[in-house]
Amino acid sequence: MRMDLNNRIFVSIIMPTFNDMEFIGKSIDSVLNQTFRNFELLVVDDCSTDETKSYIEKRKNQDGRIKYLSNAKNSGAAVSRNLGVEVAQGELIAFIDSDDVWFENKLEKQIAFMMENNYLFTCTFYNKIDTNDNDLDTIITFPFETNYNDLLKNNCGNSTVIYNAKKLGKFYIENIKKRNDYLMWLKVIKKSSKLYCLDEVLSSHRLRQGSISSNKLDLVKYHWKVYREYEKINIFYSLYLTLFWIKKTILKRGKR
Template sequence: MNDLVSIITPTYNCGEFIEETITSVINQTHENWEMIIVDDCSTDNTKEVIDKLSRHDKRIKYFLLEKNSGAAVTRTKAMELASGNFIAFLDSDDLWMPHKLEYQLQFMKKNDYAFTCTAYEQIDEIGNSLNKVIKTNMKTNYNGILLSCPVGNSTVMYSVDKLGKFVVPNIRKRNDDALWLQILKKEKYIYGMPDILMKYRIRNNSISSNKLDLVKYHWKLYREIEHLSVIRSIFHICCWGVLKTFKIK
């Protein structure tokens, strides 16, 4: 049997987008997957949308947290529930290309890679292309993630058989970067595929849209979670600011 891929999808009030996200998983050419959707106490119709789809496809598994806890806790819970040989991440408003899982698994097996990501394109809130592709590096190490993090969360897949499971550091924003840093303490590189296999939705009310607000979360990541020196933390925040200002990333 082909390897089971556990798809980690935290969600909160994404009823407007999550049906399209789940459909992009149902349409995968690699069919041996389970989609672990953990709901952080949504107040919209998220549960109803998921229930409608899961009634027809038992690979879609829905879990509701007892209290609103944030994306980091939600991702960790989904990873705890996962039973696959591989874990892939998909946010509840992003979309996968139909061959995403198939091509990425082939890429990992052919090269014996344990931790990978792919290129992706940006779409607007209603799904129109923004004609912008985010490319990957062939390989990125711990310091590379600190510097610019050229990794799209919904493109990442890693081998549970080789690396095990992880606890996502509990910060409200940049917890995906924090997770990659944890994995890169165990695996030297994350390897990038040039193929565009994900569509990343840019939303007007996105939690990551306020760049100034993100500075404090970068500081928390560098100082409290990664325990970098003050000077090194300031250096990385400045580098991040320059990359964002000039849209290098």
């Protein structure tokens, strides 16, 4: 393994979940099967009403790198991510959604990319799969180098991100229902100055039935909320950014 990373770097992986028994096992397996081994997997349960707790407890007994955390009450992904960040012990913090999966060399390649170039905030390309794990022949790319203004017009894949908490510190987000991952990346890039992308597909984002076209107006509302309420961007530029996002994302998806 490049640079003997397992002996030098410890990573905290944060996985928020809520009633996701259908897919969480595959997501956990994709983490445990990583060629890079020196990590803790923090599964943060948002008070699931299915068998999530007992399942994670069982997996903990099989692999001590798994830790089970739970919100005091059902609170949403932002609160779950904050709890994971709070208890994370790793020099690096990575994120994965409980229905996404990683390629087995994802951590090894991305951490080497960071260490060899002294990058503090990174992402990768990713593809899309359906609920049966079929590749949908869709690859989501990202610019190699992105600054804050660039990131206002783009969003990296949540399950691809790693940042250096030892050098940048930890980042917490307000309790916003949607686009909370995007809000976190905007916080990180203000400290890191740049986001660097490894141009390899190392993660798969799972699309569920109806997820592409549902709640489009709701997503527009939350983009506007991020720009105006949290980033304090003036109304004219916020309008431009929101319209830009509509054209780039919603209309593009609608053509598929």
